[in-house]
Amino acid sequence: MSTTTVSTPVLEARDVSVHFGGIKAVEGVTLRLEPGLIHGIIGPNGSGKSTLIGAITRLTPLTHGELLFAGEPYQGTRASAMAGLGVARTFQTVRLLPDLNVRDNIQLGADARLGEVEQLPWHRRLRPTESPAVAEAIRRTGLDGWEDYFPSELSYGTQRRVEIARAIAMDPRLLLLDEPTAGMNQSERAEISRLLRDLRDEGLCQLLVEHDVQMMLDTCDYVFAMNFGKLIAEGTPAAVVQDPLVQEAYLGRKGRHNA
Ligand code: ADP
Numbered sequence: 001m002s003t004t005t006v007s008t009p010v011l012e013a014r015d016v017s018v019h020f021g022g023i024k025a026v027e028g029v030t031l032r033l034e035p036g037l038i039h040g041i042i043g044p045n046g047s048g049k050s051t052l053i054g055a056i057t058r059l060t061p062l063t064h065g066e067l068l069f070a071g072e073p074y075q076g077t078r079a080s081a082m083a084g085l086g087v088a089r090t091f092q093t094v095r096l097l098p099d100l101n102v103r104d105n106i107q108l109g110a111d112a113r114l115g116e117v118e119q120l121p122w123h124r125r126l127r128p129t130e131s132p133a134v135a136e137a138i139r140r141t142g143l144d145g146w147e148d149y150f151p152s153e154l155s156y157g158t159q160r161r162v163e164i165a166r167a168i169a170m171d172p173r174l175l176l177l178d179e180p181t182a183g184m185n186q187s188e189r190a191e192i193s194r195l196l197r198d199l200r201d202e203g204l205c206q207l208l209v210e211h212d213v214q215m216m217l218d219t220c221d222y223v224f225a226m227n228f229g230k231l232i233a234e235g236t237p238a239a240v241v242q243d244p245l246v247q248e249a250y251l252g253r254k255g256r257h258n259a
């Protein structure tokens with residue numbers, strides 16, 4: 001008899017498909033996200049990475065399959081209620097509210113966890129003083145001094161850090177990051193990688209999509225590779241990037257995509 005205890009995955013997707021008309025953006029994907037690990041998804045442009053994150057976060061309806069969070073099916077949960085479950089995300093394109101300063105944009109994350117965002121317009125909810133979770137998120141993302149700036153006054157890389165701070169301020173149990181370092185320089189990327197690993201060491205389960213293979217090697221504990229909507233490999237980052245199917249997925253599309 002084995003004495004090994006099998007932990008419940010933070011998230012499980014079972015045979016998940018998302019079709020847009022005839023386009024099979026995600027097809028039969030089964031994966032588990034384990035507690036305290038940084039998981040990555042790699043794959044060429046158009047391989048279904050963002051659609052899979054959309055499906056997991058309930059923004060995009062499933063065509064088929066099952067989703068479980070901490071062992072419980074949650075397909076019936078609306079996207080707006082995902083924060084209440086403890087699922088935070090950043091988007092591939094920055095989605096900050098232009099009329100709110102950095103502090104208030106991050107405060108929205110902290111409020112979302114409380115499930116308040118839907119009920120009240122933001123200007124009636126914002127608190128006069130920032131919550132400790134917001135101060136902590138600002139510090140950890142290196143945004144000290146930027147609190148009173150508006151998104152349009154920030155570089156793209158700094159806007160992305162505000163997005164990450166907003167997600168962290170939610171104190172999530174699962175953090176999904178869709179190309180969080182797009183538009184950042186090398187040293188900014190290294191800082192984000194460090195931050196994600198610190199959060200991992202504190203026990204936060206993450207799912208990261210990035211094009212920078214070196215960053216994925218440096219950051220992830222476990223990697224899934226997608227091509228044409230399907231999972232084609234999974235394992236340690238070093239093993240997955242060496243996988244012949246993965247190499248072919250990138251080489252086979254060279255010239256057609258800039259992935
Ligand atoms: P990735 O993030 O890996 O670059 P996406 O998930 O964005 O890939 O896209 C996967 C495929 O699904 C692409 O062919 C894309 O054009 C298509 N797709 C994504 N979203 C939609 C949508 N809302 N409607 C129709 N097709 C979509």
Ligand code: MG
Pocket residue numbers: 049050051092178
């Ligand atoms: Mg994408």
